[in-house]
Amino acid sequence: MSRVEDYLAISESYCRWLGDLRWCPTGEAVEYACDGPEIGLTFAMAAEISLFLEGFHSSARPISFSFILHLLRLLGLGTRIQTTTSIQGPATLEQAFREWGLPLRNAGALCARLCCNVPRVPDPPDLSALHLALTRPLAEPFGEPRTGVAVLPPLDPPRFERLIIQGVSELTSDELRHWLRYGRGAIHESVAERVATLPRPRTLSAVLAALEHRPRLAGTTSLAVHLAGALTLPPRRLTPASLPMGGYSDVATRGQPERIVPTQLALEGDEFVRRFAEHELLFYQREEPRIPVPEEVVVVLDQGVLTWGAVRLVLGAAAMALGRQAERRKIPFSIAATSREGRAVDPRQLDEEELGALLESSDLSPDPGLTLKTILEQRGESRLRDVVLLTHPRTLREPAVVAAARRVETSTRLFAVTVNGEGCVALSELSRGAAVVRSTLRVPLPRENAPAPAHGTENAEPASWQGDIETPGFPFVLGALGPIPGGLFDFDGSGKWILFTGQQGLLHACRIDGTRMEMLPRVLLKGHPLSRVESIVGVAGGFVVVGKCGSDYVIGCYDFSTRCCTAHSLGTAMATKPEWSYLRSHEALVARNSLGPIFALDLSARPEEWRFPPLNPTDPVSNRAKRAFHHARSHLPDHSLAVPSLLPLPVQGFALRLHESNGAIDIQNGSGVVKTIIPTLDGRPSLQGNHILSTRRGGDVIVAVVADRVQTSLVSLLFFSTSSFRVIANVPCSPKAIGFAISADGQYFARKSSSRHLEVKDVTGESTPIYVSPKGRSHQRVNVRLGKLALVIYVGEFIHLIRWDRPVLELTQGRGNVSTFLAQKFDEQSFRTVPAPRGRSPLTTDSKRFLGSCSFSGLSVHVDFIGQVSVLGKTGELVCMFYMFRNQLAGWMPDGTRIGPAHLTGGPATENGEASFRTALQEASGVEGSQSP
Numbered sequence: 002m003s004r005v006e007d008y009l010a011i012s013e014s015y016c017r018w019l020g021d022l023r024w025c026p027t028g029e030a031v032e033y034a035c036d037g038p039e040i041g042l043t044f045a046m047a048a049e050i051s052l053f054l055e056g057f058h059s060s061a062r063p064i065s066f067s068f069i070l071h072l073l074r075l076l077g078l079g080t081r082i083q084t085t086t087s088i089q090g091p092a093t094l095e096q097a098f099r100e101w102g103l104p105l106r107n108a109g110a111l112c113a114r115l116c117c118n119v120p121r122v123p124d125p126p127d128l129s130a131l132h133l134a135l136t137r138p139l140a141e142p143f144g145e146p147r148t149g150v151a152v153l154p155p156l157d158p159p160r161f162e163r164l165i166i167q168g169v170s171e172l173t174s175d176e177l178r179h180w181l182r183y184g185r186g187a188i189h190e191s192v193a194e195r196v197a198t199l200p201r202p203r204t205l206s207a208v209l210a211a212l213e214h215r216p217r218l219a220g221t222t223s224l225a226v227h228l229a230g231a232l233t234l235p236p237r238r239l240t241p242a243s244l245p246m247g248g249y250s251d252v253a254t255r256g257q258p259e260r261i262v263p264t265q266l267a268l269e270g271d272e273f274v275r276r277f278a279e280h281e282l283l284f285y286q287r288e289e290p291r292i293p294v295p296e297e298v299v300v301v302l303d304q305g306v307l308t309w310g311a312v313r314l315v316l317g318a319a320a321m322a323l324g325r326q327a328e329r330r331k332i333p334f335s336i337a338a339t340s341r342e343g344r345a346v347d348p349r350q351l352d353e354e355e356l357g358a359l360l361e362s363s364d365l366s367p368d369p370g371l372t373l374k375t376i377l378e379q380r381g382e383s384r385l386r387d388v389v390l391l392t393h394p395r396t397l398r399e400p401a402v403v404a405a406a407r408r409v410e411t412s413t414r415l416f417a418v419t420v421n422g423e424g425c426v427a428l429s430e431l432s433r434g435a436a437v438v439r440s441t442l443r444v445p446l447p448r449e450n451a452p453a454p455a456h457g458t459e460n461a462e463p464a465s466w467q468g469d470i471e472t473p474g475f476p477f478v479l480g481a482l483g484p485i486p487g488g489l490f491d492f493d494g495s496g497k498w499i500l501f502t503g504q505q506g507l508l509h510a511c512r513i514d515g516t517r518m519e520m521l522p523r524v525l526l527k528g529h530p531l532s533r534v535e536s537i538v539g540v541a542g543g544f545v546v547v548g549k550c551g552s553d554y555v556i557g558c559y560d561f562s563t564r565c566c567t568a569h570s571l572g573t574a575m576a577t578k579p580e581w582s583y584l585r586s587h588e589a590l591v592a593r594n595s596l597g598p599i600f601a602l603d604l605s606a607r608p609e610e611w612r613f614p615p616l617n618p619t620d621p622v623s624n625r626a627k628r629a630f631h632h633a634r635s636h637l638p639d640h641s642l643a644v645p646s647l648l649p650l651p652v653q654g655f656a657l658r659l660h661e662s663n664g665a666i667d668i669q670n671g672s673g674v675v676k677t678i679i680p681t682l683d684g685r686p687s688l689q690g691n692h693i694l695s696t697r698r699g700g701d702v703i704v705a706v707v708a709d710r711v712q713t714s715l716v717s718l719l720f721f722s723t724s725s726f727r728v729i730a731n732v733p734c735s736p737k738a739i740g741f742a743i744s745a746d747g748q749y750f751a752r753k754s755s756s757r758h759l760e761v762k763d764v765t766g767e768s769t770p771i772y773v774s775p776k777g778r779s780h781q782r783v784n785v786r787l788g789k790l791a792l793v794i795y796v797g798e799f800i801h802l803i804r805w806d807r808p809v810l811e812l813t814q815g816r817g818n819v820s821t822f823l824a825q826k827f828d829e830q831s832f833r834t835v836p837a838p839r840g841r842s843p844l845t846t847d848s849k850r851f852l853g854s855c856s857f858s859g860l861s862v863h864v865d866f867i868g869q870v871s872v873l874g875k876t877g878e879l880v881c882m883f884y885m886f887r888n889q890l891a892g893w894m895p896d897g898t899r900i901g902p903a904h905l906t907g908g909p910a911t912e913n914g915e916a917s918f919r920t921a922l923q924e925a926s927g928v929e930g931s932q933s934p
Contacts, residue, residue, distance in 0.1 A: 004746075005134045007585075008066055008126045010149035014628070015067040018158040019074050020044075031070065033079070044070070044079035049105055051135035056109025056184060063125040064116055065154040071161060072112045094169050097177050107184035114180065115168035120155045120605040123560065123588065124494045124541030153587045155605045157624045203349050205328045208356065209321045215357045217314075224318030224444060225325070231442040232322050232418060232428050234298075234387055296385040297333040298323060301373055303392035304339045305366040308420075311446035315420045316391040317360045323389055323418075324348065340364040343375030370401025377409055386413045394419040394427070403434040422446070465895070466522050469557070469568035471530045471847075473871045474522030476893040477884045478907040480775035481509060481757040482867060487740035489534055490751060490759060494541035494585070496744030498561065499751055501759055501774070505849065505866065506532040506548060513749065513761045513772045519907060524557030524568045526550040531557060531568075532849065536581045538590065539745065540604060545590060547581060556590070558604060569608060572616075582638040585745065589629035593638055601630035642703060643693035650675060655698055655723060657705060664689035670701070670723035680719075680728050687731075688719075694739065700747030702729065702764055706739050718750070720764050730765055778886055783868040786819070787857045790926060794870055794885050795819050801890045802826060803883070805922040810915040812900075814888055859927050874925040881918055892918055 009024075011031070016022040022044055023034040031044045053073060057063075073079070077095040098108055154161070169177070179187045209225075212218045300320050308316060320336060327334035337345040340362040348356050366372075369392055376388060388409075396402055397417060409415045415431040416439075424446040429436040466474065483504040490501035492513075500510045500521075508521040524531040529551035536547040543559040554571040579592035579599055592599045603611045603623035613626040636654035637644075644650055644658040650669050658667040664686025669675045680687045694706040694716075701724040709715040716736045720729040734741075734752065741752040747764060749771065754760040757777075760770040786793040790806035800822050802813040815822045853864040860880070863871045870883040881894045884905060891901030892914070899906040900914040911917070 004149065005126045005131050006149035007152070008063070008122070008131065008149070009134070010066070010151035011070070012065075012067045012151045012153050015154055015158060016070060019071060020079070022070060022079075031079075042079075045073050047135045049073075049078070051132050052105040053109040053112075054135070055132060056106035056111075057113045058109075058128055059113070059184075060110055061113035061116065062121040063128075064119050064121055065152065067154045068116070068119060068156075068161060071158060072116075072165070075162070075165060076108055076112075093174070093177065094165075097174070097181055101178065101181045104181055104184075107181050110184040111177075111180040112165075114186070115165050117168070118164055119161065122152075122541075123543075123562075123605065150586050152585065153625050153628055155588065155603065155623070155625050160624075205324050205334060205349055208348050208351075208353075209324055211353045212317075212321070212357055212360065215361070217361050218317055218357065221314060221318040221321055224315060225321040227444055228315075228319055228322045228426065228442070229325065231426065231440045232319060233326065234323075234389075234414075234416060235430075235439065237296075237385065237414070294384055295332070296330075296387065297335070298327045298387045298389065299345055299376060300324075300334075300336045301369060301376055301388060301390045302336060302338045302360070303369040303390065303396060304363045305368060305392075305396070307393035307395060308391075309363070311424075312393065312420050312422065313363075315424070315426065315444060315446065316418070319391055319418045319420075319426070320360065336360075337372060337376050338362060339366050339369050339372045343372040343379075345376060345379070368396045368399040368401050370399055370405050373402060374405040374408070377405060377413065377415070384412055388413060388415050390415070390417040390431075392417060392419060394421050397429070397431075397436050406431040407434040463519075464564045465897075466559075466564050466566060468566040469525055470522035470566050471525040472522070473869075473879050473882060475507065475520035475867075475869065476882060476907075477520070477869065477891060477905050478518050479509075479520060479779060479867070479905075480518075480777035481759075482507065482777040482779055484756040485753055485759060486534075487753065489537050490740070491537045491539040491544065491742045492744040492749070492751065493539040493544055493561070494745050496746055496749060498539075498544075499742070499759065499761065499772075499774075500537055500539070500544045500546075500559075502534040502537060502546075506530065506534050507867070508534075508546065509774070510544075511772070511774055515772055517907075518775070521559060522566070524548075524550065524555055524566060526553060526555050526568045526570060529553075530847065530850070531555055535578065538581050538583050539742075540583050540590070541585065541588065545581075545583070545604070556602070569602075569611070580638065580640055582633070582640065584629050584632065587625050587629035587632065589626055591629055591633045591638070593633065598630055598633040601626045601633065603629070639698040640695060642696040642698060643705065655703060657693065657696060657703060657721065659688060659691065659693050659707075661688075661690055661692060661710070664691070666721075668703070668721055668723055668726050670726075676726040678726060678728070680731075697741065697743045698747075699743035699745050699750075702743065702747030704741065704743050704750060704764075706734075706741070708736070718752070720750075732762075779884075780868045780886065781866060782852075783864050783870065783885065784819075785853070785855070785862050785864055785870055786823075787855050787860060787862050789858045790923075790928065792862065792870075792872070792883075793819060793823065794883060794890070796868075796885070799885070799887050801883075801885050803890075805919045805926075806928075807919075810919040810922075812890060812915075814890075860922075860925055872922070872925070875927075878925075880921050880925045894918065894921060 011022055011024065021034045022031050024030075025032045028047065030046045031050070033042045033044055050069070050073070054069065057069070075094060076098045101107075156164070172180070176187060210222060212221060300323055302316060302320060304313070324334050333347070335345040335347050336359065337343055338359055341359070346359070351359065369390065373388075373390060397419065406415055409431070417429045417431055417436060419427050419429065424444045425441065426444055427441045428439045430439055481501070481503050485501050485503065490499060492499050497514070498510055498512055500508060502508055506523050508523065509518070510521055511518045524546060527550065531546065531548045531550045534546055534548040538545045538547070540558075543561045546557045546559065548555060556569045556571060558567045558569075560566070577594050579594055582591050582593065583589075584591060588604055590602045590604060592601075601613050603626035606623035606626065610621040610623050611626060613622050613630050615622055635652070637651055637656055642655055642657050644656050646658060646660045646662075650656050650658055650667060653671075653673050654669075655671055656667075656669040660666070663679070665677050665679045666688060667675055667677050688707060690711060691707045691709050694708055696706070697704045701722060703721045703723060705719050705721065707717050707719050714736055716734050716739060718732040718734055718741060720732075721727070722729050741750055743750045743764070749761050750764055751759050751761045754770070754773065759774040761772040762770050780796040783794060783796050790804065792803045794801045794803070798816045800815040800817070800819055802811070802815065802822070804811040804813070813826065850865045851863045852866055855862055859875050861873045863873070865871070868884060868886075870885075872880045872882065874880050879895055881892055884891045886905070889902055889905065891899070891905035893899050893906060894917065898911045898914050898917045899908065900910050900918065903909050
């Protein structure tokens with residue numbers, strides 16, 4: 002996700018076509034920067050741009066900010082200066098816009114419809130932060146103007162304007178006016194009839210009321226009404242930041258009170274008192290905070306050994322009462338139960354059966370301390386939270402509950418609703434582990450049998466990758482299975498993901514916060530996978546992988562927002578291995594050699610025009626690729642910012658120049674400002690006699706690998722700040738592992754801590770890593786034997802038997818000889834298995850990946866080089882995949898169903914996953930019902 006300031010940065014070359022636009026120094030408006038008496042004329046206020054973006058983003062992903070300014074120009078804003086354009090704007094659009102009273106939000110929605118064919122921003126900013134930046138007042142009215150990296154739009158102004166004119170021509174005058182009046186297209190009668198018959202959204206009250214029909218929850222509605230008054234949570238105390246600010250705001254002597262604008266007229270204190278005493282003031286109102294603080298309520302339901310029968314029924318009624326209160330206050334409400342391991346869910350997202358099972362479940366846990374700790378450590382969606390624990394009074398004295406209650410943050414309030422066996426209900430507030438009773442009451446306890454346990458629902462499964470990828474992929478979560486090549490790893494544009502490669506082009510993507518890891522499918526082009534990776538480059542929204550597919554050089558673009566991979570061929574031969582660099586300002590990739598740039602690629606352009614210079618002189622060329630190529634000719638690449646001491650620094654762009662004789666180093670920032678510093682150690686120049694091996698840049702930080710010419714084992718990573726012109730950190734490193742990467746914002750860097758581990762650290766030089774990539778383990782000589790309705794996977798003495806001939810899927814483990822094991826499991830002599838011989842097979846064309854395969858009874862099995870076992874049906878469709886390591890077995894299906902350990906599958910096992918595997922395997926085998934092999 003890109004920074005808001007980068008998105009709002011104005012491209013000078015594009016906006017010069019609109020009349021040379023710029024942000025005013027206060028950031029409150031976009032103005033003209035032309036010479037003459039018209040200098041400083043306002044083009045559009047920031048609040049107006051915010052309204053337009055609000056309507057645009059309601060139905061479309063963000064596009065370049067320069068396009069937004071162009072759209073505002075076509076709507077008639079800033080028409081005081083005539084631009085030199087070759088194409089006239091659509092007059093009907095401006096005329097209709099002014100006819101309906103300049104509805105900017107509706108105009109934004111209309112322009113989102115007109116820009117359906119305009120390329121989107123690959124790494125959009127946070128929309129809430131964007132609108133806040135455009136509407137909030139600046140702390141210093143005469144501060145610095147907005148600064149950020151301006152990205153060149155993918156289309157030039159005439160081409161963009163032609164797209165808009167084409168979109169306007171497709172709309173009739175009535176449709177155009179309807180868009181500007183209502184902010185959406187006209188609804189046909191047939192559509193309106195279908196919409197009228199759609200079910201209404203589920204309300205929380207209706208969802209909770211439906212639970213009354215369940216036998217084990219009968220009577221909870223009447224109990225909830227009885228408990229509602231006693232369980233009202235007290236209001237929060239007003240913090241100093243929430244008190245009314247600004248004193249008085251609406252002061253006037255004439256006019257209607259409802260027409261007075263806040264902060265319309267402010268008076269001095271003495272003048273205000275005099276006029277108020279003489280009854281000259283017509284209207285007076287305190288000024289309240291502009292942004293309300295969001296709140297939420299989370300209920301933690303104890304389903305342990307002390308909350309059985311009628312106690313559980315009263316606690317369920319308390320959850321309903323708290324839910325109805327939250328609905329009246331219009332704040333989010335969620336329920337977390339000890340049987341769900343602390344996963345909070347919104348009741349409206351569950352159907353009646355799932356919600357009933359949630360409230361009826363039991364887990365026989367001794368206390369809810371672990372679940373309460375998990376909820377309190379989670380950061381909620383709102384700034385303020387009220388956590389209510391529903392439990393037995395005895396559990397409030399348990400050490401685990403007391404310890405969790407002492408770790409409450411200042412923005413969270415912790416309450417407890419306790420019910421004992423006699424029907425005494427108490428609402429308490431837990432402060433520093435001690436319970437302070439707020440209210441009590443007594444309810445008659447009905448006699449009710451204890452509910453039966455239930456199982457939780459599965460976590461949401463991320464979408465599968467689509468595009469130019471090989472199938473089957475690598476769905477299991479494994480760490481590095483071999484040494485990580487030096488330098489073949491990088492951060493993505495947001496700095497949240499890191500990607501590294503391994504043997505045969507395996508790609509491992511990890512979030513640096515450790516919350517997620519996955520193996521990406523390899524790029525596939527002309528039937529060949531990208532098995533030899535030569536470069537990995539982080540870009541906005543994902544990564545670019547460069548390598549070879551067969552004899553072709555290929556670029557694969559992985560977009561994490563759309564989960565799509567696109568492959569492009571670079572030809573069959575390249576004279577030299579190029580160095581790749583990414584230009585964020587142009588959204589382009591540049592290939593360089595020692596003489597300069599070779600070509601530039603526009604990552605968002607169409608395949609026929611994405612390259613400059615083109616292979617065929619008559620091919621169309623992307624304007625952004627052309628500009629990126631010329632920009633690369635005048636700027637040093639990030640991997641080669643070091644300039645020899647005898648050569649001059651470039652005219653513009655970042656650069657470093659180390660003088661080996663005295664240890665002085667010249668630092669040049671992006672504006673061309675140069676400053677010389679001499680780093681010292683024990684009073685001596687620390688870089689004297691050193692030279693720079695390689696560099697990288699992220700934000701305003703330049704990282705250089707510096708080595709001593711005499712003692713070659715002395716190698717260090719030096720981090721230079723180009724804004725403060727100083728050394729941030731000096732990190733020693735091994736001469737054998739000098740490959741490193743730095744995030745785009747210059748906050749984190751990654752390097753190899755061992756042959757199969759990457760570590761991510763802060764650039765300030767903190768010794769403790771933020772993240773260390775795991776080491777993978779696999780068997781590369783896995784054997785399989787396929788039989789009728791059975792599959793045997795074994796390696797060494799470890800054996801796993803999978804049978805789908807029974808009412809349930811059977812997974813059996815064993816050790817020893819596989820023939821002896823099978824003889825013990827199957828008494829019938831007619832049971833046969835077919836082994837998967839190693840070597841080339843007519844069942845697959847990729848002999849480098851699949852080392853063994855066999856076919857029997859309508860199914861075929863392939864074993865790849867990391868031990869994954871793929872099961873395919875008669876027509877070649879993928880049924881499921883298995884992975885074993887010693888005594889552990891995991892399974893995965895294309896619909897996201899998984900079974901086995903979470904550290905192999907990447908998440909918890911799917912509920913009823915074994916039944917889904919059995920059904921899929923039986924259908925692929927052509928068998929209905931239960932049969933024996």
